Amino acid sequence: MLSVYTRHSNDCPQKDDINWKRCRCPKWINGTLDGQFIRKTASTGCWEKAEDLRRDWEEAASPKKLNPVTIEEAVEAYLGWWGHSKRSSTDGTNWPYPR
Numbered sequence: 001m002l003s004v005y006t007r008h009s010n011d012c013p014q015k016d017d018i019n020w021k022r023c024r025c026p027k028w029i030n031g032t033l034d035g036q037f038i039r040k041t042a043s044t045g046c047w048e049k050a051e052d053l054r055r056d057w058e059e060a061a062s063p064k065k066l067n068p069v070t071i072e073e074a075v076e077a078y079l080g081w082w083g084h085s086k087r088s089s090t091d092g093t094n095w096p097y098p099r
């Protein structure tokens with residue numbers, strides 16, 4: 001989970017509000033990504049661009065969490081389901097062959 005904040009310059013009238021979006025001060029992104037705390041500049045003064053970047057980073061990190069199922073685990077889950085199910089093999093169109 002990441003969030004965008006503003007690092008105001010000293011002469012910015014909104015310098016006390018890190019969530020102020022409508023000045024041209026550099027926007028930064030911090031938070032936890034993939035279990036690691038990060039704090040990085042978004043290299044822009046535009047809040048919307050920083051938000052786009054934040055989404056990119058979150059999306060880039062998420063496939064690693066969705067992908068860890070190995071073939072072995074999939075087979076185990078499949079067999080486990082089969083072992084606990086009373087349903088007949090006619091339920092699975094492709095049984096016993098994986099697609």
Ligand SMILES: [Zn+2]
Nearest residue numbers: 008012023025
């Ligand atoms: Zn500012």
